[in-house]
Amino acid sequence: MNKLRRSLLLLLLVLAWALAPLLLSRHLIDLFVFAGLFTIGGLGVGLLLGQCGIVNLAQALFYGIGAYSSAYVTVQLGLPSLTGFLAGMLASALIAIAVGWPVLRLTGFFLALATLALSLIGNVLFFEWDWLTGGTLGIGGIPKLSIFGFAFDTPERVYYLVWPIAILVLLLADNLVRGRPGLAMRAMRDAAPAAEVLGVDMHRLKTAMFVICAMLGSLAGSLFAHYVSYISVQSFTVERSIAFLLIPVVAGSASVWGIIAGALFVTFIPELLSGFGDIHQVLFGLALVLVVTLLPDGLIGGADRLAQLLKRRMA
Amino acid sequence: MALQACRSLIALAPTALLSLYPLPALAQTTASREPIKLGAVISATGAIAGVGLPEREGILLAQKTLNARGGVNGQPIEILIEDDASSPDVAVSKVNALVHSHKVKALIGTSGIAQTVAVGGITAPLKLTQIAFSGLGPAVERERTCVFHITPSQELNARALLSYVRDMKASKVGVLHDSGYGQVVWNSMKDLAGEFGVTWSQVEKFEIAATDLTTQAAKVRASAPEAVIVISTSPMPFRNARQVRLTAPIISVHGTATYDYVKAMGDAADNIIHAEFLIAEDPLPHQREFVDLFQKEHGRLPKHFEAAGWDAVMSLAQALKTAGPDAANEALCSAMRRPYQGVMAKFDFSAPDMGGLTLASFNYSKLVKGKFTRLDYSAAK
Amino acid sequence: MSASLVMQAILSGITNGFVYALIGIGLAVIFKGTQIINAMQGEFAVIGAMVTVFALEPAGLPYGLSILLGVISGAAAGVIIDRLFVQPMMRQRAGEESFLLLTIGLAVTLSAAVLYLAGRNSYLLPSWGEEGVIEILDAFLQIQALWLIGTAIIVVVGLRLFYGRTLLGLSMMAASMDPDGAATNGINVRRMRSLTFLLGGTIGAIAGILVAPLVAVNYHMGIALTLKGFAAAILGGLSNPLGAVLGGVTLGLLESLAVVGFPSGYKDVIALAMMIVIMIVMPNGLLGRVGRIGG
Structure with a gap:
């Protein structure tokens, strides 16, 4: 595709994005906000999966840490919301280092299982430490985000806040992946002995990526807390971790921008399916299984193959 | 980069289009207006x-x-x-x-x-x-x-349970509660001990999804309670309590007073008192x-x-x-x-x-061999 | 902390341990045969138990026949999963994480399907033989638990003999360890994989049927069982059924004794943390290298 056409397409996309809140119902905008949050959180998991080949089922833990940090800091301590964001990301980073350093020595299934165990431990602690998290009753009254007095108190406003942040982190991630760290990660994933010989400190790289993933999860969690104003343990379960993992799987793990597609899938498909009545959860599971089975490269891979097929037909 | 973003959206186009038409959920109408x-x-x-x-x-x-x-x-x-x-x-x-x-x-x-x-x-x-x-x-x-x-x-639930305990003249009470809903009720209940003249002989907590609580039940039994309060959304504490020969009457919150729970409790569904509302085998006139x-x-x-x-x-x-x-x-x-x-x-x-x-709103029932029977007790005092 | 309390903890720890062990054995069998971690092993147990429950009550069949149907449905589920999903993915040379995600997706689907078909209730099966408990040192053990322990031991011994002595068992191991080499020796690798899933499904169903008289089974239980089974299998070296028993019993005892000592809300946290530590410190499980090669 030549440069002009590409730029034009990009412009159209941006226009569509910008105009969406004016055309769509509030309910759909709400879903798009969630899709934005999941893009941020899912990106972290996607980087670990796509670039490092690591299955991370602990993202709900860091999502929760970000949410609870923001909630606790603004509601109990009365400090400005930026403090909450920073506290959350700091706590997540520290925990990611402390836990990641030993755990990332594991590989494959064992690592996946360890991260799942982390998610569960996190869930139990969120329940138990109700002096911090409010337990089942949760923490309410979280103030909406405001910057210089401009309050983000409607879904439309949060939409215009969340997506630029999502695009920003996607850009940074894309940069990372195309640069030397990305090369090092892929070397580590595809030919570990060679990478080691070339002096790639694999363990440090893995831990660094785990920390980045945790911080992205925390960022998404903090934004979530300020958006919904009330959080409770039920939002930070193993199911949430699985949902975060689904995002890069559905998208096609190696794609950075494809995370958007994965996040949209995870947000909108359950909504679509709920029209079918009580069987909707079964259908969602089946849809997931079908994507994994039929589209090993995810939706992006599938779209790619379709594009190539069409190109061949037309040539 | 733009290409990749485009591809994302092309892949999602059918989904996005469909999502603009939310499917209506279950609904029923009869008349014409x-x-x-x-x-x-x-x-x-x-x-x-x-x-x-x-x-x-x-x-x-x-x-x-x-x-x-x-x-x-x-x-x-x-x-x-x-x-x-x-x-x-x-x-x-x-x-x-x-x-x-x-x-x-x-x-x-x-x-x-x-x-x-x-x-x-x-x-x-x-x-x-x-x-x-x-x-x-x-x-x-x-x-x-x-x-x-x-x-x-939760506080009213706690008071309803404690009223019965007090009026059955029990003062040593054991408690088995889960870490979700049970924790919330327990938080309201623990400080009411003085008001109702009870002491807690042993309090045990368990995870919501726990499938075996025999050890916790045994710990409660070891404290020789005169009554046991169970707050759970699972039938397991009732079964495990009876399995370890905890024979004291069990008093519980309305959440477990349903036929499904009774079935899942098996033969443990006996000598269990609930502070609940509707005993369909013997309903009040307006019910x-x-x-x-x-x-x-x-x-x-x-x-x-x-x-x-x-x-x-x-x-x-x-x-x-x-x-x-x-x-x-x-x-x-x-x-x-x-x-x-x-x-x-x-x-x-x-x-x-x-x-x-x-407190007067509660109807108390006792499970006798798997059947709910109305208790002639009212907590309004 | 009295002797009877500790005894109770030991007895309930052993009972639970064997439940975890049975799930873990199924996981070990499937891993041994296909190198796949089956995140829906707990669902096989739920399927087996549910089919038995519904064969017994609404359909009114005798208990023995209902159990047979339950076991067959577990086996059938295993084969269907293999034929419908695993084989196509194998052909596409899908990666490890894809299989893990497949089984997770299937676990979620099956759990939702059980809710949809069987409802939200928890179901108990009648005990085998007499109801009741044995009393040891003022602590109690369900008689059903003895059946469970006995069956688990029979399964482990049976598997040992099967893999070690029979041609079929050896072929299945060969097909897993070196598919190409096995194929050149005339072993139908695909059929071996199907048989592995059949075996895994059967063992899973048996686990569910044995547990259901002790613990009411519902649509929710699958994932929790799978996790505990995982822990058991990993402690045992992952492809060693006997190891899974050791791992399961260790886990069960750890949990129960932790409850005696610590506030019981942290039971799962302690067990999971121990599992992570053991994975890191003893990567071949408690049995060392023997565990991983195992049989």
Whole structure:
């Protein structure tokens, strides 16, 4: 595709994005906000999966840490919301280092299982430490985000806040992946002995990526807390971790921008399916299984193959 | 980069297009006049489906009965029922759709405290009437004067249990509670020990999904309690308690007083006292009509969760009759705020806890060999 | 902390341990045969138990026949999963994480399907033989638990003999360790994989049927069982059924004794943390290298 056409397409996309809140119902905008949050959180998991080949089922833990940090800091301590964001990301980073350093020595299934165990431990602690998290009753009254007095108190406003942040982190991630760290990660994933010989400190790289993933999860969690104003343990379960993992799987793990597609899938498909009545959860599971089975490269891979097929037909 | 973004969107295009046309959920109408649209969000799937499904049955039966009797002053009601899959996030999403896209006049639901508080953030600012199947929870709910509560608060549950314990002249009490709902009730209960003249002989906690509590039950037994309070959403503590020969009477919160639990308790469903509301084998006069209707419709007896669903619809219908079907949100909310004699209990929605249940509202039952029998005991003192 | 309390903890720890062990054995068998971690092993147990429950009550069949149907449904589920999903993915040379995600997706689907078909209730099966408990030192053990322990031991011994002595068993191991080499020796690798899933499904169903008289089974239980089974299998070296028993019993005892000592809300946290530590410190499980090669 030549440069002009590409730029034009990009412009159209941006226009569509910008105009969406004016055309769509509030309910759909709400879903798009969630899709934005999941893009941020899912990106972290996607980087670990796509670039490092690591299955991370602990993202709900860091999502929760970000949410609870923001909630606790603004509601109990009365400090400005930026403090909450920073506290959350700091706590997540520290925990990611402390836990990641030993755990990332594991590989494959064992690592996946360890991260799942982390998610569960996190869930139990969120329940138990109700002096911090409010337990089942949760923490309410979280103030909406405001910057210089401009309050983000409607879904439309949060939409215009969340997506630029999502695009920003996607850009940074894309940069990372195309640069030397990305090369090092892929070397580590595809030919570990060679990478080691070339002096790639694999363990440090893995831990660094785990920390980045945790911080992205925390960022998404903090934004979530300020958006919904009330959080409770039920939002930070193993199911949430699985949902975060689904995002890069559905998208096609190696794609950075494809995370958007994965996040949209995870947000909108359950909504679509709920029209079918009580069987909707079964259908969602089946849809997931079908994507994994039929589209090993995810939706992006599938779209790619379709594009190539069409190109061949037309040539 | 733009290419990749394009590809993302092409892959999602069909999905996005379809999502612009939200599929309508379950609905029913009988008559010809424009129906009054109401919304309902319950948990039909997920962890608390055990509570949400009976609530839905009650709601549907009430809708059917009400419309057959002419609806609200001749106008039928149409209840759009959604499932929040036991998740507060989904509940928020569904309520947004019901309130902003479908413009429902009032909301029935949700089935759990977390969901109720979460969606209260949407209904309260609009003063939209919400009738919740959860008890009054965190402090923020006190300001939400249009969110009504059909089930008791945790503190009231705790007092109902302790009243019985005191009046059965037991003073050493063991406690088995789970880390979710049980923890909340326990937090309200632990400081009431002095007021009711009891001491805690042993308190054991367990995870919600735990499948074996024999050790915890044994620890409680070892403290030789005269009565044991169990607060759980699982049948396991009852079974394990009896397995370790814990023979003291067990007193429990209404959540486990359903036929499903009785079946799952097996032969442990004996000598268990519940502070509950509807003993269908021996209903109070004002409950008889509902019990008969339900039995005719479903071929089995209802419990209080079905009755709660029924009461939510019927009390709302009454308020609609008073305020008129086109009433503004505040007017409908004011019309709700009065005493209401429901099937489950006598409510007073004008009370500060938006429910008005008291100790006198409870009916006590005893499980005798798997059958609920009415206890001639009232806690109003 | 009295002797009877500790005894109770030991007895309930052993009972639970064998439940975890049975799930873990199924996981070990499937891993041994296909190198796949089956995140839906707990669902096989739920399927087996549910089919038995519904064969017994609404359909009114005798208990023995109901159990047989339950076991067959577990086996059938295993084969269907293999034929419908695993084989196509194998052909596409899908990666490890894809299989893990497949089984997770299937676990979620099956759990939702059980809710949809069987409802939200928890179901108990009648005990085998007499109801009741044995009393040891003022602590109690269900008689059903003895059946469970006995069956688990029989299964482990049976598997040992099967893999070690029979041609079929050896072929299955060969097909897993070196598919190409096995194929050149005339072993139908695909059929071996199907048989592995059949075996895994059967063992899973048996676990569910044995547990259901002790613990009421519901649509929710699958994932929790799978996790505990995982822990058991990993402690045992992952492809060693006997190891899974050791791992399961260790886990069960750890949990129960933790409850005696610590506030019981942290039971799962302690067990999971121990599992992580053991994975890191003893990667071949408690049995060392023998565990991983195992049989």
